[in-house]
Amino acid sequence: xxxxxxxxxxxxxxxxxxxxxxxxxxxxxxxxxxxxxxxxxxxxxxxxxxxxxxxxxxxxxxxxxxxxxxxxxxxxxxxxxxxxxxxxxxxxxxxxxxxxxxxxxxxxxxx
Amino acid sequence: xxxxxxxxxxxxxxxxxxxxxxxxxxxxxxxxxxxxxxxxxxxxxxxxxxxxxxxxxxxxxxxxxxxxxxxxxxxxxxxxxxxxxxxxxxxxxxxxxxxxxxxxxxxxxxx
Numbered sequence: 001x002x003x004x005x006x007x008x009x010x011x012x013x014x015x016x017x018x019x020x021x022x023x024x025x026x027x028x029x030x031x032x033x034x035x036x037x038x039x040x041x042x043x044x045x046x047x048x049x050x051x052x053x054x055x056x057x058x059x060x061x062x063x064x065x066x067x068x069x070x071x072x073x074x075x076x077x078x079x080x081x082x083x084x085x086x087x088x089x090x091x092x093x094x095x096x097x098x099x100x101x102x103x104x105x106x107x108x109x110x111x
Numbered sequence: 112x113x114x115x116x117x118x119x120x121x122x123x124x125x126x127x128x129x130x131x132x133x134x135x136x137x138x139x140x141x142x143x144x145x146x147x148x149x150x151x152x153x154x155x156x157x158x159x160x161x162x163x164x165x166x167x168x169x170x171x172x173x174x175x176x177x178x179x180x181x182x183x184x185x186x187x188x189x190x191x192x193x194x195x196x197x198x199x200x201x202x203x204x205x206x207x208x209x210x211x212x213x214x215x216x217x218x219x220x221x222x
Contacts, residue, residue, distance in 0.1 A: 001170075006153075034210070043115075043201055043213035044154070089153060098169070099211060101153040 002027040004092050006102025013080050014110050021105045023090035024072045030092040033066060033073045034099070038087045047088075048075070080109045114138070115214035117202050123220045130189040132217050134202030143185035144169075144203040144211065145177060154201065160185055192221045 003026040013019045025033075031052035036044035050057045050064045050073065057064050061080075066073040073092075077084055087106050091099040118133045136143065142161055146154040146169075156169030158177040166177050174196060178186045185204075189196055197220050205211040 009151075032208070036213075041216075043215045045213070046210055049210065098156060098159065099154075101155075103151060103153040 002030055002092055002100035004090060004100050004102045006090050006105060008105060009103065010106045010108070012108045012110060015080060015082060017080055019075075019077045019080050019084070019107055019109075021075045021088055021090070021107070022072060023074070023092075023102050024070075025092040025100075026071065027092070027094070028068075028071065029094045030100075032093050033064070034091050035062075035064060035075050036089045036091065038089065038104075040086075044089055077107075080107075082109050082111050085109045115202055115204050115212050117200075117214040117217045119217050120215065121218045123222060124189075124192050126193060126221055128189075128192050128221075130192050130219065130221075132187040132189075132200055132202075132219070134185045134187070134214060135183050136185075136202075136204040136212075137183065138204065138206070138212075139182065140204035140206045140212075141182075142205045142207075142211075143179065144205075145175075145185065145187045146201040146203065146213075147171065148199040148201055148216070157187065157200075189219075192219075194221050197221045 006023045034049035037047045038044040063076045087104045090102040093099045115136045144159040145157045160179045176188045200217045202214040203211045
C-alpha cells in the first residue's frame, strides 16, 4: 500500500514569514494529493489539493507543488498569520478514496 | 456546504461495553469513511463504505465493525471496548473520486 512521510513534525515561524511542509509518497499510481488543516478540537478541513496532471496550484497565500518523478509534494504558506497555527496533514491516493495520510505537522506562527 | 455530523463529541465508556459512534452526512454522498486519529500516527482508515449495506475493511479494522443501513448514515461499532481504543474518531464522506469531507470528531475514552 501507499506510504506517506511528512516533515517536519513541528514548525515554528515568525508572523509574516513563509512556512514549507514536505511530503513524500511511495506508490507511483497515486494521483491525488490533498492538504488538510486541523484546528484544535475540530476535524480536518481541506485547504488545497492537486492532481498529478498539474505541477503547482495556488490559492491566495497557499500553494502546493508536486514532483511526480521524485514522488514528493509540498505545501507553501506565505505571509503567515497567527490563525495559520494548526496541524497540517498531507495525503495521497489514487482517485480520492482511501486517502493515505502523513503524520501531521504542527505549525505555530509566533506574533 | 457539506455537513458531516458526528452526534457524540465526547464519550467515556467502560472496558467491555458496546459503543456506537454515529455519523450523518447531508450531501447525498456515496462514500463514507471512519478514521482513527492518534498522536504521531496521523489518520488511519478503519472501514469505508461505497454504498448502502456495503463495507470494506481499511487499514485497522480489528475490534471494529460498521453499519450502513441508509445512504446518509454510517455507524462505527466497538463490540467490546478496550483501553487501546481510546482515541479520536473521525467520520468522512465523499462523492465519487472527489474531495473527502470530515466531521468534527468524536473523542472516546475507554476506562
